[in-house]
Amino acid sequence: MDIIASVFDRHSKCASCNKLFKLSSKRRKCVICKLLYCKRCSVKESHPHLGFLAPKRYCLSCYNEQPSRTTKKKTSNGQIQPDSPMLQRRETAAEKEQRLPQGWQNMVTAVGISNEELEENKDSIVGIMSFMLEGVKPMPSRMSFDLTMSNRVQLLQTNPEEIYQIIRKIGEGGSGSVYVVKNSQNNETFALKRIRPKNDKQREEIVNEIALTVLSQNPNVLSYYESYDYNGFIWIVVELMKGNLTDLILDRWGRIPENLMAYISREVIRGLAFLHHQHRIHRDIKSDNVLISLDGKVKLGDFGYAAQLTTDQDKRHTVVGTPSWMAPELVVGSDYDTKVDIWSLGIVLLEMAEGEPPYLRENPMKALYLIASAAPPRLQNRTKWSEDFKSFVEQCLVKEPNERASSDTLLTHPFIVNVPSDAEQQFSRFLNEWAQSKRR
Numbered sequence: 174m175d176i177i178a179s180v181f182d183r184h185s186k187c188a189s190c191n192k193l194f195k196l197s198s199k200r201r202k203c204v205i206c207k208l209l210y211c212k213r214c215s216v217k218e219s220h221p222h223l224g225f226l227a228p229k230r231y232c233l234s235c236y237n238e239q240p241s242r243t244t245k246k247k248t249s250n251g252q253i254q255p256d257s258p259m260l261q262r263r264e265t266a267a268e269k270e271q272r273l274p275q276g277w278q279n280m281v282t283a284v285g286i287s288n289e290e291l292e293e294n295k296d297s298i299v300g301i302m303s304f305m306l307e308g309v310k311p312m313p314s315r316m317s318f319d320l321t322m323s324n325r326v327q328l329l330q331t332n333p334e335e336i337y338q339i340i341r342k343i344g345e346g347g348s349g350s351v352y353v354v355k356n357s358q359n360n361e362t363f364a365l366k367r368i369r370p371k372n373d374k375q376r377e378e379i380v381n382e383i384a385l386t387v388l389s390q391n392p393n394v395l396s397y398y399e400s401y402d403y404n405g406f407i408w409i410v411v412e413l414m415k416g417n418l419t420d421l422i423l424d425r426w427g428r429i430p431e432n433l434m435a436y437i438s439r440e441v442i443r444g445l446a447f448l449h450h451q452h453r454i455h456r457d458i459k460s461d462n463v464l465i466s467l468d469g470k471v472k473l474g475d476f477g478y479a480a481q482l483t484t485d486q487d488k489r490h491t492v493v494g495t496p497s498w499m500a501p502e503l504v505v506g507s508d509y510d511t512k513v514d515i516w517s518l519g520i521v522l523l524e525m526a527e528g529e530p531p532y533l534r535e536n537p538m539k540a541l542y543l544i545a546s547a548a549p550p551r552l553q554n555r556t557k558w559s560e561d562f563k564s565f566v567e568q569c570l571v572k573e574p575n576e577r578a579s580s581d582t583l584l585t586h587p588f589i590v591n592v593p594s595d596a597e598q599q600f601s602r603f604l605n606e607w608a609q610s611k612r613r
């Protein structure tokens with residue numbers, strides 16, 4: 174009997190309050206410090222998927238010490254190791270609110286929620302907002318990114334011309350030609366980019382471009398279908414668009430209504446925010462790489478210069494891109510990050526308003542010198558444009574990258590928040606009228 178009692182009626186001391194409690198199972202142990210705690214001095218947390226089948230218990234101090242983002246776990250021998258998201262302490266509404274970008278309230282009122290409703294339901298609205306802006310992925314290591322890349326890029330070795338019939342050539346890029354093609358199996362049309370790599374390095378760059386396109390699939394990024402490695406060429410099949418923003422700008426600059434410029438900017442920033450959340454830089458944002466379709470869609474294309482930041486290399490310093498759109502920190506060879514895309518977006522806005530980027534007519538060397546040394550460019554005609562538009566451009570074109578707005582912050586700027594709800598249809602009508610006028 175004594176033996177049975179000792180098994181079923183063992184008592185232990187709580188490591189926090191010293192109270193004796195009945196030890197019925199190991200679940201009284203804090204999973205972090207491994208000491209025993211009574212019910213009052215510990216927290217039981219359910220597994221997000223397995224629920225009560227796999228709960229974990231933490232003592233209050235280990236539970237509260239967990240920083241919500243980079244949670245670390247103490248092992249029994251006192252070492253610190255990265256932890257699973259499950260161990261993260263739940264953030265309070267006030268903490269969540271602190272993480273929201275400046276001006277988030279504008280975003281809420283823009284979707285028709287009044288200030289009174291916002292005050293009344295602040296906690297739940299803050300919860301929704303922080304969920305929407307969630308999605309910032311942890312930065313991968315070089316090794317894990319290379320592994321993901323090699324798993325996701327598949328180059329078919331068969332002849333693509335057995336499936337894709339070339340209809341006509343769209344254009345010629347620096348690296349290859351782009352064609353409209355028709356898939357003979359389903360009669361759908363696509364764009365096909367055909368490149369003949371000159372050497373192994375260029376081949377590697379093309380595979381990098383494909384990988385970053387594949388990994389960046391989003392409604393504001395050109396859709397990717399498949400690629401082939403056949404007959405000395407790399408063939409990349411992507412969604413067919415009407416053309417690029419440059420074509421529209423060359424014809425209609427200064428006459429694109431401001432609300433449509435805001436819509437185009439919003440779509441570009443949505444694509445950028447998605448890339449930036451994954452610590453990816455496009456590095457060649459310019460009107461040529463913003464593709465548009467007659468149904469009003471706006472997508473980022475050409476990932477030829479895109480780069481993935483990793484824990485091994487969280488900044489870049491290689492000077493790549495197209496001179497007039499390059500950010501000052503990139504031009505001077507300093508370390509740079511995702512903020513270079515924001516500068517380039519500011520230049521795209523100047524293109525839409527004024528027809529071309531600053532310094533386009535200068536010798537490229539002089540252009541780079543001016544970007545680095547002159548005051549940031551601004552919209553020339555100060556009376557023609559709204560305060561919101563001018564302020565938006567100014568927030569993109571800040572020379573100091575740390576002071577330049579991020580893609581998340583720009584999404585909450587009034588210029589973007591006030592984009593009309595039918596802007597996509599308006600843009601589609603505008604493009605169709607433009608296409609018709611060109612046909613005449």
Ligand SMILES: Nc1ncnc2c1ncn2[C@@H]1O[C@H](COP(=O)(O)OP(=O)(O)OP(=O)(O)O)[C@@H](O)[C@H]1O
Nearest residue numbers: 343344345346347348351364412413414416417475
């Ligand atoms: N998916 C697509 N749908 C429609 N047109 C496209 C598509 N992709 C590219 N184009 C057009 O084809 C032309 C050549 O594109 P490409 O990306 O090769 O040019 P590029 O940007 O000059 O190239 P690179 O940056 O490699 O020098 C451009 O006019 C571009 O707008």
